[in-house]
Amino acid sequence: MIARLTVAERQSALLILIVMSFLGLAMAAAGRGTPFGLHGFLVIAASIGVGLPLLRKFYAPEPDPAQFEQYYDDPTKVGIVLAMLWAIAGMFVGVWVAALLAWPDLTIDAAWASFGRLRPIHTSGVIFGFGGNALIATSFHVLQRTSRARLPDQLSPWFVLLGYNLFCVVAATGYMMGVTQSKEYAEPEWYADIWLVIVWVVYFLIYIRTLARRKEPHIYVANWYYMAFILVVAILHIVNNLAVPVSFGDFKSYSAFSGVQDAMTQWWYGHNAVAFFLTAGFLGMLYYYLPKRAGRPIFSYRLSIISFWGITFMYMWAGSHHLHYTALPQWVQTLGMTFSIVLLVPSWASAGNALATLNGAWHKVRDDATLRFMMVAAVFYGISTFEGSFMAIRAVNSLSHYTDWTVGHVHAGALGWVAMITFGSIYALVPWMWKRETMYSARLIEVHFWLALAGTVVYVFAMWNSGIIQGLMWRTYTDSGTLAYSFIDSLVAMHPYYIARAFGGLLFLLGAIVGTYNVLMTIRVAKRERAQSGGGTDVPSYGRDPVLQAGE
Amino acid sequence: MSEFHRKIERNTMRFVLAIIVVASIGGIVEIAPLFTIKSTVEAAPNMRVYTPLELAGRSIYMREGCYACHSQMIRTLRDEVERYGPYSLAVESQYDHPMLWGSKRTGPDIARVGEKYSDAWHVAHLYNPRDVVPESVMPAYRWLLRNELRIDDLPGHLRAMRDVGVPYTDAMIENAAKDAFGQAAPESDAAVGVTERYGAATHMRAFDGNAGRLTEMDALVAYLQIMGKLTDAAQKTEQTKIGE
Numbered sequence: 166m167i168a169r170l171t172v173a174e175r176q177s178a179l180l181i182l183i184v185m186s187f188l189g190l191a192m193a194a195a196g197r198g199t200p201f202g203l204h205g206f207l208v209i210a211a212s213i214g215v216g217l218p219l220l221r222k223f224y225a226p227e228p229d230p231a232q233f234e235q236y237y238d239d240p241t242k243v244g245i246v247l248a249m250l251w252a253i254a255g256m257f258v259g260v261w262v263a264a265l266l267a268w269p270d271l272t273i274d275a276a277w278a279s280f281g282r283l284r285p286i287h288t289s290g291v292i293f294g295f296g297g298n299a300l301i302a303t304s305f306h307v308l309q310r311t312s313r314a315r316l317p318d319q320l321s322p323w324f325v326l327l328g329y330n331l332f333c334v335v336a337a338t339g340y341m342m343g344v345t346q347s348k349e350y351a352e353p354e355w356y357a358d359i360w361l362v363i364v365w366v367v368y369f370l371i372y373i374r375t376l377a378r379r380k381e382p383h384i385y386v387a388n389w390y391y392m393a394f395i396l397v398v399a400i401l402h403i404v405n406n407l408a409v410p411v412s413f414g415d416f417k418s419y420s421a422f423s424g425v426q427d428a429m430t431q432w433w434y435g436h437n438a439v440a441f442f443l444t445a446g447f448l449g450m451l452y453y454y455l456p457k458r459a460g461r462p463i464f465s466y467r468l469s470i471i472s473f474w475g476i477t478f479m480y481m482w483a484g485s486h487h488l489h490y491t492a493l494p495q496w497v498q499t500l501g502m503t504f505s506i507v508l509l510v511p512s513w514a515s516a517g518n519a520l521a522t523l524n525g526a527w528h529k530v531r532d533d534a535t536l537r538f539m540m541v542a543a544v545f546y547g548i549s550t551f552e553g554s555f556m557a558i559r560a561v562n563s564l565s566h567y568t569d570w571t572v573g574h575v576h577a578g579a580l581g582w583v584a585m586i587t588f589g590s591i592y593a594l595v596p597w598m599w600k601r602e603t604m605y606s607a608r609l610i611e612v613h614f615w616l617a618l619a620g621t622v623v624y625v626f627a628m629w630n631s632g633i634i635q636g637l638m639w640r641t642y643t644d645s646g647t648l649a650y651s652f653i654d655s656l657v658a659m660h661p662y663y664i665a666r667a668f669g670g671l672l673f674l675l676g677a678i679v680g681t682y683n684v685l686m687t688i689r690v691a692k693r694e695r696a697q698s699g700g701g702t703d704v705p706s707y708g709r710d711p712v713l714q715a716g717e
Numbered sequence: 718m719s720e721f722h723r724k725i726e727r728n729t730m731r732f733v734l735a736i737i738v739v740a741s742i743g744g745i746v747e748i749a750p751l752f753t754i755k756s757t758v759e760a761a762p763n764m765r766v767y768t769p770l771e772l773a774g775r776s777i778y779m780r781e782g783c784y785a786c787h788s789q790m791i792r793t794l795r796d797e798v799e800r801y802g803p804y805s806l807a808v809e810s811q812y813d814h815p816m817l818w819g820s821k822r823t824g825p826d827i828a829r830v831g832e833k834y835s836d837a838w839h840v841a842h843l844y845n846p847r848d849v850v851p852e853s854v855m856p857a858y859r860w861l862l863r864n865e866l867r868i869d870d871l872p873g874h875l876r877a878m879r880d881v882g883v884p885y886t887d888a889m890i891e892n893a894a895k896d897a898f899g900q901a902a903p904e905s906d907a908a909v910g911v912t913e914r915y916g917a918a919t920h921m922r923a924f925d926g927n928a929g930r931l932t933e934m935d936a937l938v939a940y941l942q943i944m945g946k947l948t949d950a951a952q953k954t955e956q957t958k959i960g961e
Binding site for chain 1: 754785821852
């Protein structure tokens, strides 16, 4: 892969790695003996880890110019594998923390292994590690195909992919050492945040530069979503993470906002991390891989427009539904509730558009587990967006908020929608990337599908039950007008559901392991086949790859 | 509509700008006024800032991820007010950078847990929750009693807090490390000046039961015991919003 970089690109890469090593050295020196210093060493180690293989091929001859006539897919390939590995890691920690809630003493007396430090590893691991890598990998693929243009250079995609993974590793190791801002889904501290901004700017530039070279007059709908994902996540990330560090050399920072303003900013961020990271980006995936796999064009161009702008506009108002009945002024709560309800329109427009696209291809859904993953994802997208609008109603929220119902809702979206569309897309993408007809095993995709679906259903039903029981117990009064249950009564009632939840999560994790095995075996078999067929060049894909037109 | 959209979707920069404008409106309308409308945060002239020890305890609370299971926000609902106390006011977290309102109650709300239990109860509970609440699923935080509290960097922490708007005085910043030690060792020389700077009602005692050694347990318990006690605004305000 490195020999495919031009000599100039290899030199730039080396320069970047040298600069990063010095930066790491400065961090290590400034934060001696603290987590900040350890992260400095981590940056140095990462730079060397990438630098060594680079140096080994540094003096390789210039690559064959013919490769510039083909799409550049190496970062996508690595991104797919990284996404699957993060899925296993993040979901494994998820099962672990779920088990800790059922059996709290099932642990060791070490700070890094306690629930509060592991839980953000789970959330960041699956959202940013698994989801983020899948988004980056697929976006590079979709962007080139729908623009009929090659990525503008071969270095910046690597910078984005590897730089992003460095961010994820710094985040996860930081949590174990107690480095966290305590802002949900924005836990990484200031230096990781700044690094992500740099990575993100380069990511955006790749998009802009590729689109500028496109040979298609229209920007395809999948790219609208990927662009909204990149742009809005940047806005959210920068505003919500404004903070003053104690010093350079100290990991700790204090957020610029406090109290009620901070709460509103945090949930404006938090809810739209769901909207633009976990929804917009993955809708981009849906709009490309589902029609491709089904062999059908998108059902309606108009619905795509309505749902895209509806989501982009209205989601940004909805965050305050996380703060019903709190010290947030009621006018903001009311606005948040109103927009959350109207949001159902664009959400269901997307879900309906996806399902209507399958008309005429339902026999494929029956036979093909890959397409079935995508179909179920669209269904869960419809279910969880309905549930979300419902839970944003103040009266409903008074019961559901602070309970496991929220956790169940999130997982209906995260497992049923985000993970399912990702697995479906990856199963479609892997054979294309490694030039094979099919995945290594269709049977294992089927196994994965049923494990994932069963796991999701068990998980969500357990949390619905526990959440509603919890909410009702907290507000039940006796005949004499006193509260009927102590808090600990409600906790005891949760125990069976916490066990069921851990079991559901375990099923889902097993599915991810099966999926990873299948992906790795496909890669291995593809390599062996190519070796047998005698060296093998990449098949040029220009002009051969059918390009979808938006709704036409 | 389609014709108009066809124009936008053929031009990258136009599309990018459209996304930025459309996505920015909601946040601007909902967040910006919270900084300008005065009634958003109630007045509480007698409210005090966190002592260095309490602030260090708050950092430990964040470090251990306590916010994942405990809220610090009592809603304006009858059952919550009866279970946890007067509903939370915005002003009570005006010095909280960041706020720790939380989003999940795997454990109970602790916005008003200050002085509800004894120090000894908290120490025992944090050391092993199931010793005092057999059904609890909270993790045991034994290392808090083992770890000595780092105090030499506390002036920097107070200075950063002042940079984001918390009214710490020069004297508070200068004496931060000494005050942290003194608050948990009231008989020592270091204790002189703590109440002068932070008020007569400041809790001055060995929170972990051992005045000779300043541990992370001292800091966390000091923080838990001040929770809901920085101001009495909530007790003084008539609770008119219940059920609204």
